[in-house]
Amino acid sequence: xxxxxxxxxxxxxxxxxxxxxxxxxxxxxxxxxxxxxxxxxxxxxxxxxxxxxxxxxxxxxxxxxxxxxxxxxxxxxxxxxxxxxxxxxxxxxxxxxxxxxxxxxxxxxxxxxxxxxxxxxxxxxxxxxxxxxxxxxxxxxxxxxxxxxxxxxxxxxxxxxxxxxxxxxxxxxxxxxxxxxxxxxxxxxxxxxxxxxxxxxxxxxxxxxxxxxxxxxxxxxxxxxxxxxxxxxxxxxxxxxxxxxxxxxxxxxxxxxxxxxxxxxxxxxxxxxxxxxxxxxxxxxxxxxxxxxx
Amino acid sequence: xxxxxxxxxxxxxxxxxxxxxxxxxxxxxxxxxxxxxxxxxxxxxxxxxxxxxxxxxxxxxxxxxxxxxxxxxxxxxxxxxxxxxxxxxxxxxxxxxxxxxxxxxxxxxxxxxxxxxxxxxxxxxxxxxxxxxxxxxxxxxxxxxxxxxxxxxxxxxxxxxxxxxxxxxxxxxxxxxxxxxxxxxxxxxxxxxxxxxxxxxxxxxxxxxxxxxxxxxxxxxxxxxxxxxxxxxxxxxxxxxxxxxxxxxxxxxxxxxxxxxxxxxxxxxxxxxxxxxxxxxxxxxxxxxxxxxxxxxxxxxxxxxxxxxxxxxxxxxxxxxxxxxxxxxxxxxxxxxxxxxxxxxxxxxxxxxxxxxxxxxxxxxxxxxxxxxxxxxxxxxxxxxxxxxxxxxxxxxxxxxxxxxxxxxxxxxxxxxxxxxxxxxxx
Ligand SMILES: Cc1cc2nc3c(=O)[nH]c(=O)nc-3n(C[C@H](O)[C@H](O)[C@H](O)COP(=O)(O)OP(=O)(O)OC[C@H]3O[C@@H](n4cnc5c(N)ncnc54)[C@H](O)[C@@H]3O)c2cc1C
Numbered sequence: 001x002x003x004x005x006x007x008x009x010x011x012x013x014x015x016x017x018x019x020x021x022x023x024x025x026x027x028x029x030x031x032x033x034x035x036x037x038x039x040x041x042x043x044x045x046x047x048x049x050x051x052x053x054x055x056x057x058x059x060x061x062x063x064x065x066x067x068x069x070x071x072x073x074x075x076x077x078x079x080x081x082x083x084x085x086x087x088x089x090x091x092x093x094x095x096x097x098x099x100x101x102x103x104x105x106x107x108x109x110x111x112x113x114x115x116x117x118x119x120x121x122x123x124x125x126x127x128x129x130x131x132x133x134x135x136x137x138x139x140x141x142x143x144x145x146x147x148x149x150x151x152x153x154x155x156x157x158x159x160x161x162x163x164x165x166x167x168x169x170x171x172x173x174x175x176x177x178x179x180x181x182x183x184x185x186x187x188x189x190x191x192x193x194x195x196x197x198x199x200x201x202x203x204x205x206x207x208x209x210x211x212x213x214x215x216x217x218x219x220x221x222x223x224x225x226x227x228x229x230x231x232x233x234x235x236x237x238x239x240x241x242x243x244x245x246x247x248x249x250x251x252x253x254x255x256x257x258x259x260x261x262x263x264x265x266x267x268x269x270x271x272x273x274x275x276x277x278x279x280x281x282x283x284x285x286x287x288x289x290x291x292x293x294x
Numbered sequence: 295x296x297x298x299x300x301x302x303x304x305x306x307x308x309x310x311x312x313x314x315x316x317x318x319x320x321x322x323x324x325x326x327x328x329x330x331x332x333x334x335x336x337x338x339x340x341x342x343x344x345x346x347x348x349x350x351x352x353x354x355x356x357x358x359x360x361x362x363x364x365x366x367x368x369x370x371x372x373x374x375x376x377x378x379x380x381x382x383x384x385x386x387x388x389x390x391x392x393x394x395x396x397x398x399x400x401x402x403x404x405x406x407x408x409x410x411x412x413x414x415x416x417x418x419x420x421x422x423x424x425x426x427x428x429x430x431x432x433x434x435x436x437x438x439x440x441x442x443x444x445x446x447x448x449x450x451x452x453x454x455x456x457x458x459x460x461x462x463x464x465x466x467x468x469x470x471x472x473x474x475x476x477x478x479x480x481x482x483x484x485x486x487x488x489x490x491x492x493x494x495x496x497x498x499x500x501x502x503x504x505x506x507x508x509x510x511x512x513x514x515x516x517x518x519x520x521x522x523x524x525x526x527x528x529x530x531x532x533x534x535x536x537x538x539x540x541x542x543x544x545x546x547x548x549x550x551x552x553x554x555x556x557x558x559x560x561x562x563x564x565x566x567x568x569x570x571x572x573x574x575x576x577x578x579x580x581x582x583x584x585x586x587x588x589x590x591x592x593x594x595x596x597x598x599x600x601x602x603x604x605x606x607x608x609x610x611x612x613x614x615x616x617x618x619x620x621x622x623x624x625x626x627x628x629x630x631x632x633x634x635x636x637x638x639x640x641x642x643x644x645x646x647x648x649x650x651x652x653x654x655x656x657x658x659x660x661x662x663x664x665x666x667x668x669x670x671x672x673x674x675x676x677x678x679x680x681x682x683x684x685x686x687x688x689x690x691x692x693x694x695x696x697x698x699x700x701x702x703x704x705x706x707x708x709x710x711x712x713x714x715x716x717x718x719x720x721x
Contacts, residue, residue, distance in 0.1 A: 030330045030403060068330075196441035197420065198295075201323065204415050 003054040004111060007045035007078065008104055008118040008134065009038045011066040016124065023226065029065035034072075036187025037119030042073055043190045044149050044183070045117045051151050051159065054114060055079060059107060061100070067208045075195030075203035083107045085213035099216045101133030106214035112138065112180060115161070120145045120184040131184035141181040147172075147188045297321045298627045299620075300435055300446040301414070302422040302459060304331035304406045306609045307593025307616035308452030312409035312416075313349070314620025315450075320627055322414040323444060324406065325437065327421040332402030335454075336571035338479065339519035339526040340393045340502050341401060342610040345644075347390065349617060350408060354391050358400035360521040361500025362386065363393040365493070368604055369555065371507040371516075375673035376555035387499055395500050395521050401609075425449065425462055425589070432463070432588035448623040448633070450590045452616060455572045457595035465582045465591060471533040473576030475514060475601065478543040479528030480551075482563035486523045492559050493520055504604055507669025508550045512539050513660040516550050517606070518559065524566060525559065527551060530573060530606065532660060543570060573608065575601040575660075578646070578653035585622075585633040592619040598640075600648055602655035602720075614645040654719040663712060667702045674698040 011034060013027040034042065042058060049056035058073035060066040061083040070080040083104065116138070121128035128144065135142035148164040161177040166186075177183060195203070238245055247253055262273045278284040298320035301312045309331065312324040328334040340363055346353040364387040367380045386392040410416050426434035426443060434445035451459040455474070460466040484492075493501045505516035514531030529546045536543060551560050574597040581598070584591050592598070593612035600607045622636035640646045658664060678694040689697075699706055 028399075030399070031333075033329065194439055197417070197437055197439040197444060198441055200417050200420065200439060201415055204417055 003052060003114040005045045005049040005052070005054050005056045006108070006113040006116045007042045007056065007058045007073070008116060008130075009034055009042060009058055009060045009066075009069065009073070010119060010122040010124075011038075011060050011062060011069040012122065012124045014123055023228065029063065030068075032062075032065040032068060034069050034192070035119060035123035037121070037123075037185060038069075038187075039192035040185045040187045040190050041117040041119050042076070042078070043192045044185055045115075046076055046078065046193070047190075048115060048117075048149070048151060048161070049078075052114070057081060057113075059083060059104060061085060061104060061107075061213060070208050071203045071206070072195060072200075074206055074208070075199040076193060077199070080208055081107060082208050082210045083213045084210045096219055097127060097130045098133045098219060101130055101137050102216040103213045105134060105137040106216070107211050109211075112140075114180050116140075116180075116182040117149075118182070118184050120186050128184070131182050135182040138180065138182065141178050142183070143175055143177050143181060144184045146183055146185045149177075149183055149185060295445075296434075297323050297444065297446040299323070299448045299450060299623045300325065300422075300444055301450045301452055302435060303327075303452040303454055303593075303595070304409075304416060304418075305335055305402060305452060305454055305593060305612060306405060307595070307598075307612035307619070308450070309402065309405040309409045310349075310613045310616030311450045311452055311590075311592055311620040311623070312414040313405070313412050314617050315623050316409060316412035316414040318620070318624035318628065319413075320624055322409070323446070324409055324414045324416045325420050325422050325435070325444075326406070326416065326418045329419050330399070330403060331406035331416070331418070332397075332399035335398040335402055336477065336479065336569040337398055337608065338477065338517050338528060338530075338606060339395045339521065341396050342393045342607060344390060344392075345610045345613045345617075354389055354394075356404070357394065358396055358404050359498070360395040360397060361495070362391050362498050363395065363502045364499040365495060365501040367501065367503045369503055369505040370669045370672050371505055371553055371555060372670045372673045374554060375677060376553070377673055377676050378555075393502065395502075395519050395526070397521065405613075422453065422459065425459055430587060432586060435459075447627050448588055448590060450592060450616075450619050450623060451595050452593045452612075452619070453595050455574045455594040455597075455599075457591065460582060460591050460595055463586055463589065465586065466597075470576070471537070473574060473580050473597070474533045475530050475573045475575045476533050476536060476543060476570060477528060477530040477573050478547055478570040479526055479568070480547055480565050481521075481567040481569075482525045482527060482560055483566045484523060484525060484560075484563045488562075489520050489523065489525065495520065504606070505550070506603075506665075507673075508553065509546055509665075510539065510541055510549065511666045512536055512541065512546070513662075513665045515603075516546075518556065525563060527556070527560060530601075533572070544568070573601060573606075574599050575656050577602070577656040578649040581649070584637050584640070587633070590619045590622060590633060590636055592616050598645060598649070600652065602652040603659035605652075611645055611648075614643055615640060618643060618645065652719065654715070658712070658715055658719050661712075663704060663708060667704050668712075671698045671702040671704055674701060 011032040013031045014033050017026040045056050056078040058078040059081045060070055066082055074080045118131055131144050132142055143163050145165045146163045150162050151159045152162050154160055163175045163177050165173050167173050279286055299315045299322045301308045301324045304324050304326035312322050316322045343353055365382045367378050370377045406416055421438045422435040423438050424436045425432050432449050436443050451457050453459055490496055500520040503518040508516040509529055509531050512531045512535040516529040519526040550556055574594055576597050584596050592615045598611045598615045600611050618636055618639040622633055625631035626633050675694055675698040
């Protein structure tokens with residue numbers, strides 16, 4: 001069939017340090033690597049590319065730190081391209097996935113791939129919207145969040161692309177993917193193959209082609225960055241009157257045992273008192289052979 | 295394709311060997327099992343870089359330093375006492391410096407980068423799984439990559455302590471707990487200004503503290519090193535002694551951190567990292583054969599770490615021996631010189647000269663009396679000297695020494711004999 005399969009890879013420090021107090025993130029350029037989903041995207045690209053006899057192009061946007069994972073892709077037989085950009089623009093782009101998608105698609109210099117593969121969400125930011133924006137920029141179909149992607153043979157030597165993705169409540173959806181398409185994959189089902197030693201040696205000294213990222217104006221302006229706050233949990237609406245709820249919360253009119261002051265006692269006595277307390281409240285039972293949590 | 299040299303392990307020894315061989319114009323492959331050099335490496339924290347003066351002039355301007363060690367303390371601890379001998383030098387805070395604290399992932403990456411600049415090919419995430427041998431000669435290595443056999447005229451094993459490649463050739467015994475110690479270390483996070491204040495240093499100045507008597511009588515010692523905004527705190531103990539004691543190594547680090555002399559330094563710090571690694575401490579008398587046909591052994595793999603009580607220097611010895619291995623490989627490939635020139639080169643350099651001079655140090659420093667009796671004896675003596683006993687008159691130093699020796703079960707003739715042995719060892 002020939003053609004072009006593109007793997008859009010995000011290389012990032014998978015073990016970035018997050019300061020627990022300030023939320024400041026420290027990234028190590030030398031530990032930039034592919035996440036499990038990015039690695040799965042590359043593996044799918046290599047498999048499908050080889051089945052179609054198509055060129056496989058691995059693209060990553062970032063500084064020289066992305067060259068390590070790109071070299072690994074090169075050693076696996078892919079063509080590679082680094083889309084270079086300066087750090088502040090990169091941060092802007094990462095915040096605005098539409099602008100990022102435009103910069104990546106521009107790097108293809110007008111070539112329309114048959115298939116674009118990428119991770120379902122990036123390890124560090126991850127709204128998961130990039131694949132949709134890439135599909136929009138290319139004007140092709142999209143199949144997001146796939147757990148499997150296989151080529152099925154049709155009569156006459158043709159193949160079709162079958163994909164499966166998770167739905168809510170443990171259900172799965174099987175899809176026939178029309179081409180060209182953008183598929184984003186979960187890090188599941190496939191494992192990135194290892195490059196051979198001769199290929200790794202050849203790739204270790206190779207020059208990675210670089211193009212400058214097109215300066216796509218970003219629609220998003222970062223005004224302030226703060227530590228990520230977890231989303232609030234969904235809580236059921238309260239029932240009962242406010243008085244009843246307050247009483248339930250404080251236990252004001254319920255009978256309760258007043259706190260007992262034990263001690264001062266030495267450590268063994270304190271331990272015994274604690275065990276007594278736990279037995280009394282039903283957390284422990286006193287089995288003949290020893291203590292058991294109930 | 296056959297290379298001139300394959301170096302296994304991109305630690306300080308391997309990168310130095312690769313640097314030297316590549317500079318001589320040889321084709322060199324440097325294999326590292328970690329995803330990047332230094333990713334898997336553990337050490338205490340101080341590198342003495344003067345060994346690089348001739349090889350990388352002005353190295354101090356670019357080495358990824360955390361702090362320059364300007365203060366060095368030796369501490370003797372008992373359960374509640376601490377005696378510290380503290381030395382500071384302004385000269386150590388200026389070029390060409392003495393030692394620096396540096397993180398291995400930074401330092402090893404920097405040194406491997408020098409080898410790559412010189413022309414070596416670095417391949418990471420690749421484990422050398424064995425040697426290829428033909429007609430009694432090592433001719434290459436097997437790796438865990440597909441199509442992973444690689445051939446070379448010389449293979450340099452710089453794969454660190456417990457070298458599997460050296461064991462495969464029978465150069466190292468299968469197990470050797472008597473000549474190995476285990477180092478365990480925590481990296482503790484603290485703001486830089488807090489470290490500066492607690493350790494009495496400023497700017498890029500740093501502190502190296504070596505400690506005796508903090509290992510529950512198990513042969514070994516402890517250390518505290520200051521990095522920019524972390525502390526490295528750990529112990530190094532005899533593997534044999536640790537196994538017999540049935541104490542878990544992390545308990546020893548916890549003890550050290552809880553000691554009244556150490557606790558104020560580490561108070562409020564958060565543990566960032568915990569690691570453990572073996573150290574070869576056999577010294578000169580237990581060095582393996584350093585070469586075989588087509589094969590050189592260097593750095594910790596060859597047991598060339600200098601562990602002699604107040605000194606724990608492995609990185610500079612690894613670099614020194616790695617450079618010599620690279621030179622020997624180059625002389626062999628280019629001029630047909632025997633690989634045995636490697637040992638001769640080491641004998642004439644600090645690497646084996648220091649090991650030879652300090653050959654008795656490991657046994658002395660790890661001996662029962664030095665480890666189990668002397669810390670308490672010294673602390674008792676000093677406590678006696680500085681305790682004001684009025685209205686009783688001050689006791690004489692000799693009677694204090696006698697008393698302390700007796701209380702700690704040390705005979706004065708043992709003290710004299712050990713003093714003499716110490717004098718001879720460290721003369
Ligand atoms: C707790 C502790 C504290 C220490 N403190 C100090 C100190 O303060 N100062 C000091 O100078 N020294 C110190 N040392 C000693 C020092 O760390 C070592 O002497 C030094 O690292 C030896 O260098 P090397 O290159 O020989 O081995 P290593 O540093 O161990 O490097 C070996 C390299 O080989 C790689 N490797 C191993 N096997 C394979 C394989 N099969 N295939 C591919 N790659 C492989 C490893 O990943 C590693 O990168 C300390 C050691 C410990 C454990």
